[in-house]
Amino acid sequence: MxxxxxxxxxxxxxxxxxxxxxxxxxxxxxxxxxxxxxxxxxxxxxxxxxxxxxxxxxxxxxxxxxxxxxxxxxxxxxxxxxxxxxxxxxxxxxxxxxxxxxxxxxxxxxxxxxxxxxxxxxxxxxxxxxxxxxxxxxxxxxxxxxxxxxxxxxxxxxxxxxxxxxxxxxxxxxxxxxxxxxxxxxxxxxxxxxxxxxxxxxxxxAAALEATDEAWRQWSQHLAYEGPARDAVIRSAITLKQLIYAPSGAVTAAATTSLPEQIGGERNWDYRYTWLRDASFTLNALYQLQCYPEANAYARWLCTATAGAGLPLRVLYRVDGTTEIPESSLAEVTGYRGSTPVRVGNAAETQLQLDSYGELLDCLSICEVFGDDVMRTEWPHFRQLVDFAADHWHEPDSGIWEVRNHPRHFVHSKALAWTALNRGCQLVEAYGLDGDLPRWRTAADQCRQEIFDSGVTDGHFTRAYDDPSMDASLLMLPIIGFIDGDHPIMTKTIEAVRAQLTPHPTVHPGLLYRYRLDGPNSLGDGLAGTEGSLTIASFWLIEALALAGNTREANELFETLVALAGDLGSFAEEIDPATGTQLGNTPQAFTHIGLINAGLRLARTSDKGQTPRST
Structure with a gap:
């Protein structure tokens, strides 16, 4: 205490x-x-x-x-x-x-x-x-x-x-x-x-507790995972299950609001909603673990919620699929260790985030890889998403991290816009669906070429076209299939991410900041203060290393990183790199999803980034 x-x-x-x-x-x-x-x-x-x-x-x-x-x-x-x-x-x-x-x-x-x-x-x-x-x-x-x-x-x-x-x-x-x-x-x-x-x-x-314990053991014994750190992966799956709002199937980002990313700072957010940025990684983890009812329910929720609210997509939704989540502060609440404001709601809801479109189209592809056509039956809605990506991929957005200064041309966002267009083309070709293939292919090619023309500096990807600093989200590019993991640009990107974003001092060599707030070239994010290392970025690093062929270091980092969760196996959003203490809202679904997917990658059973089967 x-x-x-x-x-x-x-x-x-x-x-x-x-x-x-x-x-x-x-x-x-x-x-x-x-x-x-x-x-x-x-x-x-x-x-x-x-x-x-x-x-x-x-x-x-x-x-x-x-x-x-x-x-x-x-x-x-x-x-x-x-x-x-x-x-x-x-x-x-x-x-x-x-x-x-x-x-x-x-x-x-x-x-x-x-x-x-x-x-x-x-x-x-x-x-x-x-x-x-x-x-x-x-x-x-x-x-x-x-x-x-x-x-x-x-x-x-x-x-x-x-x-x-x-x-x-x-x-x-x-x-x-x-x-x-x-x-x-x-x-x-x-x-x-x-x-x-x-x-x-x-x-x-006591009988009710025994029945609850038995229900959990019956559920968890059917989880399909044989790989490194099995106990940690199973515990993460149980944590993820606890964050699923059963009446709708939505996966809640975290169970809390306003636990700070910096003690005494203003980076305190309400995470008790569902973000689209987590969607494909969540769905992949659920299907891979053979949590088929949960995966199917989540896929249905994604269709219902996003179609019901229309375009453009919202960044986040309530667990029942509704929108309108105005952000306000609880002025009388003093906050965790004096960290204010304490927020309810989230103003990022109405930002433009191009990655959301790629996440949803990747979700449809993941369903097809696992033989579930639950999302393909809603193809008219998904065609609208691909059309939107074709119309808007060239625009700046607020990015996966929801910056609050001004929109920019983030490389991760562009890569996910390409993902929407790429998956749309693949799905039309594989299943004979209706779609504007010539326009989508042209947009996908232009988007991809622009990323290599404007988003690469000194042989590696950069955070944004106007920001040559590094961003941990770049580690996702080989995971989503945008580029091969052993491509020279990607291996140099991994090196640059680690060189710029590894904290000093740090309790673990795999910890990474999401981006630098104090770098000479960084344009920041519109907020005061700093934050801890982003834990899911460490699991992206592990996947990226594995895809680059460096499986030995990836396994070593994974085995030691999961130990930072402590005896309870629970991760918040961030870790103070100097002390190892956790920061941010907890338990963080995104972090546990990252842990599961990294384990699946090291077990060589991950299908993330694969294309759908044709019929």
Whole structure:
């Protein structure tokens, strides 16, 4: 804990396909949005220790001070977490914790089962809700051993066994008692109106936890992966599954908002939505792992959401596929370790990002590689996307990193515009689809030639036509099939990326900045401050090295990089290269997708960049 805040890398996700609870190293729930990832938070102490509320069931000192957890881990193949309190050789208490999965029909549940192992230990239960990010009045009552929060939305109930909950003040409930060896207590937080009042009978809660654990193990045992760092890849797949909003199939970028990329800085974004820039890498990972229902549902969501909102494509969408995500700041919330503003919504929604068109056409190609025509049935919509790319590929855009100064001719964006045109031509030729092949081929050739004419300096690709600095997104060019991985321009690009973007000092030789904010030639991004190294860039580097033929170094970097996730195997967006601590929103789907795809590449089973089969 630093300044009373948990490290970002110590936040453990518990998800159920609707949203996720982030649990800190002391067993407190640090962030939780009920029923939807993008809903207003019920508790959010990770963003404000005073105003963010509290939800905890766990061991304390007799004085009531929190007793640190000595060990935490996930059950193998599961999203059920185990926590222990005790010393080096003696365990005082052990707790299992999870969100009920699949979620109950009435809404959501967080479950706790706490067992005394040796001696005795004081235990507290506390609910101090702050609904609506603290903007909604709290109407909390305690009766019959449970606390109930009245709400215009779904009611919230909290029940525990083994101790009595009492009114602590007008807006919180709690209790404290002594747990002895052999005792088993339990807790349940219920969101929504169930068939009856919320109860916490130990046998009932334990059975629900066992059923959740079994459901996760049944799901994960069907994952298809035999390659390096298998445990890390499987854990990443479980994390990715927890970030899928089950009612629609959308993959949420992260479970949190406004965890900073620089402590005390302004680079704090709301990531509780779905970005198109992640689409093809996500779909490839799901299909390769044989998560066919999830891949099919996500592909359907991509079709429905993007067709429903029309053109031009939005950069991001809500998990239900709707748009209109205005960005605002929560002025009263002090932020993680003083990092403000705390944002809700995301103003990048309406930017022009040409890479989105290539991502979606690549998704259609990926579906075809895996024999799923779910997206081809929507070809009229995808033809419009290719036409749009043909009409607009030559325009500047805001790029994959959503710069907030001015649009530019980013090389990665141009390469993805080419991808849209290239895949469109391939699909028309392979399946006899309707399309303007002559115009698309001409546009693709012109776009590709312009990239080599204006986006190459000193024998390597550059960030943008007017910016000769390097950008980590250039490492994706061989992954998407724009250029062979061992082409001299690409191998020199890898060298230049590493030379310019490797931090100094760094805890790991594979860490990379996404671009330099302090370089003499960099045009920046319109924001103040700096940021950490971008973790997915390290996994792109691993893929790029493998495609260049340098598999030995790629494997070495992969094995050591996954260890930076720690015992819980969870990655945020970034890593402080000097300390190894994590930065940014967490868990970050894009990072875990990068890890999975890098593992697949090293296992030589990745189909990313392949062309669809003809019929």
């Amino acid at each position: 630093r300044g009373g805040f948990p490290d970002i890398g110590a936040l453990a996700p518990l998800g159920d396909g609707l949203s996720a609870a982030l649990v800190g190293p002391d067993a407190a729930v640090e962030f939780f949005c009920p029923l939807r990832f993008d809903a207003p938070a019920l508790v959010f102490p990770v963003l404000d220790r005073r105003r963010g509320g509290r939800l905890r069931f766990g061991a304390v000192e007799p004085s009531g001070a929190t007793l640190p957890v000595t060990r935490r881990w996930y059950q193998p193949g599961s999203a059920v977490m185990v926590l222990e309190w005790g010393g080096a050789s003696t365990v005082l208490a052990r707790m299992r914790m999870a969100m009920t999965w699949p979620p109950p029909q009435h809404g959501q549940e967080i479950l706790w089962v706490l067992e005394g192992v040796n001696g005795s230990v004081d235990v507290e239960a506390v609910l101090k809700p702050r609904p609506g990010f603290g903007t909604t009045p709290v109407d909390l009552t305690v009766s019959d051993g449970r606390a109930t929060l009245a709400s215009d939305a779904e009611p919230v109930q909290f029940a525990v066994s083994g101790l009595e909950l009492d009114d602590r003040d007008a807006d919180s409930a709690g209790g404290q008692a002594v747990l002895h060896a052999g005792d088993r207590w339990s807790g349940r937080l219920m969101i929504g109106a169930g068939e009856g009042p919320c109860t916490a009978e130990p046998e009932e809660v």
